[in-house]
Ligand SMILES: Cc1cc2nc3c(=O)[nH]c(=O)nc-3n(C[C@H](O)[C@H](O)[C@H](O)COP(=O)(O)OP(=O)(O)OC[C@H]3O[C@@H](n4cnc5c(N)ncnc54)[C@H](O)[C@@H]3O)c2cc1C
């Protein structure tokens with residue numbers, strides 16, 4: 127089974143990202159980590175290939191410093207990485223990301239593509255659906271379970287009332303969730319092995335694209351401003367005995383017209 | 386070129402309109418007035434009638450499209466091509482949809498089919514200079530951004546609880562519409578829909594959430610969380626620690642790798658308020674926390690922080706609520 131996992135290097139949530147004068151995040155200056163939701167996709171891909179044989183390719187569209195972050199994911203056990211990077215992609219919108227990743231996937235061999243549920247740097251969980259659409263692949267989202275067998279894939283898709291059992295032929299694109307299982311920590315052996323694994327880079331022209339079709343110059347959306355949210359009011363701390371504390375809480379909720 | 390705005394109404398399990406769709410309709414009506422553009426709704430599904438008639442409680446007009454395929458196929462792929470064709474045919478300018486799982490799937494597909502940009506997880510939408518201005522809360526709420534579309538078209542996904550839905554004084558009308566023919570996307574079969582015990586209304590839509598963390602100490606503790614949630618007519622949320630321990634299903638998890646919520650009230654019981662949890666709930670209008678550790682991080686951003694044992698305080702709140710209700 128050949129699996130491609132879409133993984134995005136994102137600014138570390140626990141850090142403080144730096145902003146450029148135009149309000150965009152300075153990705154070159156912010157420490158990047160593997161998008162947490164993509165780690166579940168990587169873990170699921172590793173489990174599937176460990177059980178049935180095969181290989182896992184990581185695909186990212188990111189700035190040129192991304193291999194550093196991709197090594198962390200390779201250290202979990204992935205076979206290789208492919209990085210699409212090009213100065214023209216700076217300031218891309220999600221539609222560009224979708225088109226670029228779809229073009230890169232056309233040049234890869236796979237039975238299954240796995241993506242994360244969304245990205246922690248402001249993504250809205252829409253890129254994967256767009257990629258499946260452009261590639262004409264069955265799209266199975268919000269998976270709590272992924273079972274490929276006999277050229278088909280079965281997925282438990284989380285629903286508001288439980289889950290739906292979905293079924294489609296391979297190749298297909300599946301969106302992973304945390305319910306698939308905790309990602310592993312890279313072993314020392316894995317970290318060593320990752321050093322020698324290949325991370326191939328592709329420019330836009332390698333994909334048969336140019337800056338008039340995708341990238342910052344043709345972005346469909348524009349950031350017009352950013353600001354810090356209004357500070358919350360000071361915390362009211364209550365240390366009374368339970369019954370008195372409960373009266374505080376209920377008074378507070380009533381004063382704010384919540385009840 | 387001025388086209389109309391389209392609101393996609395989502396059908397809830399049970400057949401009614403998802404709450405977020407009423408909110409999206411309210412936002413669309415407001416910006417439609419500002420822009421001088423008409424707004425129409427659309428509900429597509431195996432049985433769209435009830436949701437469409439509810440959607441026109443908020444919009445002057447809605448299409449109801451009967452799509453039998455949606456009954457036993459993954460919905461987004463079944464409806465996206467025809468919907469994209471309708472949008473193009475009617476010369477619509479912008480699409481607004483809830484940022485729910487189905488709404489996101491559909492937005493991604495429509496973006497690819499129409500070649501339109503998407504602005505995601507809007508917490509507010511205005512209208513300026515010929516197009517929508519979209520406010521978003523990003524990086525776990527540390528930053529608010531405003532964005533616009535570069536061209537004449539765009540798709541906006543809207544977070545639940547961005548506004549309070551406002552019904553029209555007089556309901557609009559529903560018209561049964563058939564989608565234009567379009568090349569299909571690969572079908573994904575729904576083999577079975579499984580209902581799980583403990584599953585409830587989507588927590589993203591809840592106006593009040595009572596959430597439990599590791600401090601709740603087990604399924605029995607979640608009984609206390611549930612009781613307080615019921616008393617407040619709210620939904621139950623959880624931290625990853627509680628989900629990992631198997632006390633409550635993942636669908637209830639709030640945070641970086643769970644749901645992002647924006648309720649009027651977030652009442653946290655036995656939750657430390659780690660950054661990965663905070664990013665999922667800090668845009669709640671009011672945060673109340675009960676924690677026996679006065680130094681828990683949630684104390685730094687809660688509006689009201691009760692230092693105490695949740696097993697004593699939560700039942701006391703239930704009792705106080707009942708006493709006042711008489
Ligand atoms: C990549 C990544 C993604 C993550 N995603 C998420 C996510 O989506 N959502 C999420 O929630 N977490 C997430 N986490 C985990 C997060 O870092 C925290 O570990 C988690 O939120 C802690 O949950 P908690 O507050 O329930 O537990 P703890 O941090 O253990 O806090 C329990 C609290 O309960 C209090 N307490 C104990 N007993 C009582 C009592 N009887 N009465 C009152 N108070 C009591 C304690 O004082 C303590 O403050 C993620 C972590 C990583 C690394």
Ligand SMILES: Nc1ncnc2c1ncn2[C@@H]1O[C@H](COP(=O)(O)O)[C@@H](O)[C@H]1O
Nearest residue numbers: 132187241242244245249250251252253
């Ligand atoms: N630049 C990117 N490189 C690789 N994968 C991406 C990229 N952007 C998005 N993805 C994938 O698409 C998923 C959804 O992203 P988003 O729509 O941005 O929330 C992510 O979890 C990734 O799996």
